[in-house]
Structures are given as C-alpha cells and as structure tokens.
Amino acid sequence: PDNLFDNYVGRGTAARTQDMSIARTMTRNDLKLVPPRNLTPGQLKTWNAAYGPKNDAFRKANLKGKELVRWKYQRYIKDYLRCIASVDDNVGRVLDYLDQAGLAKNTIVIYSSDQGFYLGDHGWYDKRWMYDESMKMPLIVRWPGVTRPGSVNTDLVQNLDYAETFLDVAGVKVPDDMQGRSLVPLLKGESPRWRDSLYYHYFEFPSYHMVAKHYGIRTSRYKLIRFYQFDEWELYDLKKDPDELKNLYGNPKHADTIAELKRGLENLRVRYRDDSDVSVMPAEWQKKFRAGSK
Numbered sequence: 001p002d003n004l005f006d007n008y009v010g011r012g013t014a015a016r017t018q019d020m021s022i023a024r025t026m027t028r029n030d031l032k033l034v035p036p037r038n039l040t041p042g043q044l045k046t047w048n049a050a051y052g053p054k055n056d057a058f059r060k061a062n063l064k065g066k067e068l069v070r071w072k073y074q075r076y077i078k079d080y081l082r083c084i085a086s087v088d089d090n091v092g093r094v095l096d097y098l099d100q101a102g103l104a105k106n107t108i109v110i111y112s113s114d115q116g117f118y119l120g121d122h123g124w125y126d127k128r129w130m131y132d133e134s135m136k137m138p139l140i141v142r143w144p145g146v147t148r149p150g151s152v153n154t155d156l157v158q159n160l161d162y163a164e165t166f167l168d169v170a171g172v173k174v175p176d177d178m179q180g181r182s183l184v185p186l187l188k189g190e191s192p193r194w195r196d197s198l199y200y201h202y203f204e205f206p207s208y209h210m211v212a213k214h215y216g217i218r219t220s221r222y223k224l225i226r227f228y229q230f231d232e233w234e235l236y237d238l239k240k241d242p243d244e245l246k247n248l249y250g251n252p253k254h255a256d257t258i259a260e261l262k263r264g265l266e267n268l269r270v271r272y273r274d275d276s277d278v279s280v281m282p283a284e285w286q287k288k289f290r291a292g293s294k
Contacts, residue, residue, distance in 0.1 A: 020209035
C-alpha cells in the first residue's frame with residue numbers, strides 16, 4: 001500500500017504510540033520464522049518443507065530498514081491471501097451444495113465479518129481503530145426473488161443490525177430494547193428514512209497493540225474521533241481524504257462541521273446509553289506513555 005511507511009504526520013499521539021506495526025511489532029511466530037507448537041511429526045515435516053527454504057534465504061539476506069519491512073509485509077500478505085483463497089473455495093462449496101440440493105432459491109446467503117483488517121495500511125496489521133480500514137466490513141447478500149442481483153446499497157449499516165434482520169426475515173417481532181434496525185427494507189430495494197451516522201467506541205487499553213481508547217461519529221462524508229486519554233480530536237473529510245491522512249481538526253474552516261458532528265456524537269452516546277468513563281489520562285501518565293513508546 002502507498003502508506004506502508006506512514007509517518008503519522010499531522011495525526012495525534014495514538015497513531016504514533018501504538019504497538020501494531022509491521023516494522024516493529026510482528027514476532028518470529030507471526031512471521032513463521034519458527035514452527036508452531038504442538039505439531040505432529042507429519043505436520044512439522046510439511047511445515048518445514050514449506051517455510052524452511054524461504055526462512056533460510058531470509059536469514060542469509062540479512063535485510064535491514066525498509067527492505068526488512070517489505071519482506072515482513074510480503075510474508076504476511078501472502079499468507080493472508082492464501083487464507084482468503086481457502087475461505088473463497090469453501091464458500092463456493094457451500095453455494096454448490098445449495099444448488100445441488102435444490103435449496104438455492106429458498107435460502108438467503110449472507111457473507112460478512114466482525115470488522116475490517118489492516119493489510120499494511122498505515123504500516124499496520126490487526127484492527128481496533130475507527131479508521132475506515134478496520135471500521136468497514138464486507139456485507140454481501142443473496143436473497144433470490146427479493147434482492148436484485150448486482151445491486152449496491154450505500155446506506156450506513158452496522159453489525160448490530162444483523163440480528164434484527166434475521167428476526168424480521170423469520171417473521172419474529174424484534175424486541176424493543178434492541179439497538180439496531182432490520183435491513184429488510186434495504187434488501188428489498190426500498191428507500192426508508194435511514195440513519196445518517198454511525199457510532200464507534202474502542203475500550204481495550206492497555207492491552208495488545210496498545211491502541212488508545214477512543215470514540216467517534218462517522219457520516220457519509222466526515223469522521224470525528226476523540227482519543228480521550230490524550231484529549232485529542234481528529235477530523236477527516238472522507239470524500240477528499242479517504243485514507244484519513246490529513247487531520248482537519250482545529251482548522252477554522254471546519255468549525256461549523258465540527259460543532260455539528262460533536263452534537264451528533266453526544267446524541268449517539270445518549271441513544272446507545274454509553275455512560276462509560278471518558279476521562280483524560282493524567283499529564284504525568286501521558287508523559288510516561290509517550291516516552292515509553294519511543
């Protein structure tokens with residue numbers, strides 16, 4: 001990716017102090033430079049045949065700097081794509097079975113995930129952030145006789161809508177305390193009044209990869225994020241800056257947009273009853289955290 005060597009200029013403390021970069025975080029296990037534990041002798045033989053020669057060549061090359069990062073990325077992305085190819089093959093097996101069993105016309109097929117994933121974008125792997133690479137998720141639906149094949153919907157939907165959708169399809173009443181919405185009208189090609197923003201909140205800090213706690217709002221055009229541990233804000237124009245490289249927060253030209261997004265953000269926190277602690281990290285802790293990340 002173009003930003004494999006992202007320097008995070010213009011962005012805040014969180015991006016600069018994370019621990020999920022391909023350059024410095026990936027372990028020997030991640031990179032398959034050592035065999036996995038608990039392999040049978042036969043499995044170990046197969047593993048060594050696949051990775052042994054490549055690992056020997058890597059050690060002899062004695063790579064440094066950006067060339068080492070590029071090697072790590074290639075090892076990571078090729079294994080990732082092999083995994084995806086296997087998923088693709090086996091989704092195909094499921095679809096073939098539906099055809100062969102005569103069930104395809106009476107079965108709704110939904111393909112999705114629990115989040116997106118970094119594939120070297122910003123120099124990262126893993127997930128966790130509110131940035132679009134991890135916030136966006138695949139969602140493909142085949143509903144014979146209802147959803148028009150090849151159609152595309154760009155409304156803002158989220159995975160908390162899935163359960164309501166399944167209940168609606170099955171003719172079961174959706175409980176009033178559920179927070180999502182059934183996607184059935186959208187799948188039918190209708191145009192109901194729909195949400196104009198999404199809410200996100202990440203809590204897991206300190207923990208793996210040291211991504212700071214943050215919450216925010218995403219509309220079709222803008223994204224406003226607050227990394228509340230550092231009391232830092234980030235604003236992105238997703239139309240002009242889809243890779244979220246230029247933080248516009250603090251730019252007086254966007255004062256009205258920021259004010260509107262902040263009102264929307266607080267409304268979403270109330271709507272989803274998010275009363276969690278969003279305190280700023282004490283200054284002395286911030287200083288130690290920044291120093292420890294260098």
